[in-house]
Amino acid sequence: MARRSDYQWSRNSSVEARELAIFIDNDGQLYRQMVVPIQKNLVTKMARGTYDSEKAHKAFYNLAVEGAKRYTNTHGGRGAVWHEMFSVADRKAAAAELLAGFEEEAELGNYDDLLPKKYRRNAGGSDMVPHPNVNWWDREDLERYLVWRGFAVYARETDDELRNAVREDLPQAEADGWI
Numbered sequence: 792m793a794r795r796s797d798y799q800w801s802r803n804s805s806v807e808a809r810e811l812a813i814f815i816d817n818d819g820q821l822y823r824q825m826v827v828p829i830q831k832n833l834v835t836k837m838a839r840g841t842y843d844s845e846k847a848h849k850a851f852y853n854l855a856v857e858g859a860k861r862y863t864n865t866h867g868g869r870g871a872v873w874h875e876m877f878s879v880a881d882r883k884a885a886a887a888e889l890l891a892g893f894e895e896e897a898e899l900g901n902y903d904d905l906l907p908k909k910y911r912r913n914a915g916g917s918d919m920v921p922h923p924n925v926n927w928w929d930r931e932d933l934e935r936y937l938v939w940r941g942f943a944v945y946a947r948e949t950d951d952e953l954r955n956a957v958r959e960d961l962p963q964a965e966a967d968g969w970i
Contacts, residue, residue: 808877808881811858811862811882812855821854826854829851834905839910844894847893852883854886855885855889859873862876928957933953936957
């Protein structure tokens with residue numbers, strides 16, 4: 792996950808929310824048991840094009856609840872209660888920060904290794920089941936798609952121009968069964 796210094800905490804974030812998010816980032820057992828499966832699930836949903844940020848927040852909120860319970864067991868005193876130590880607002884703020892970090896890293900492609908094989912490049916790198924999110928396509932994929940669809944591709948065209956051309960053609964590509 793991203794370092795805490797990378798996150799832009801709002802002035803309204805409580806110390807408890809920050810502490811909870813840092814604890815979740817640094818607990819190895821919690822990372823293996825919950826964080827990686829959540830990331831894998833969400834990045835797969837992004838690859839399929841069914842990602843919903845609201846539902847992703849819910850997943851990270853559940854992670855924050857489990858993190859609060861484990862934090863209280865580890866650092867709480869005798870008789871400490873997890874839901875009193877971390878309020879709902881604190882848990883939601885921690886979940887929002889974890890989600891923001893995840894989305895930022897996923898946009899950069901840092902979780903591509905968690906994608907199922909059918910959404911990844913083959914070992915050779917040339918054959919790829921196209922990712923529904925055109926932003927994840929590199930120039931070679933964009934050019935291959937456009938040439939396959941009968942468009943002329945010029946070297947002077949930027950990647951963004953190619954992506955826009957692909958986006959305009961995507962409804963027809965879906966009808967043709969390419970995506």
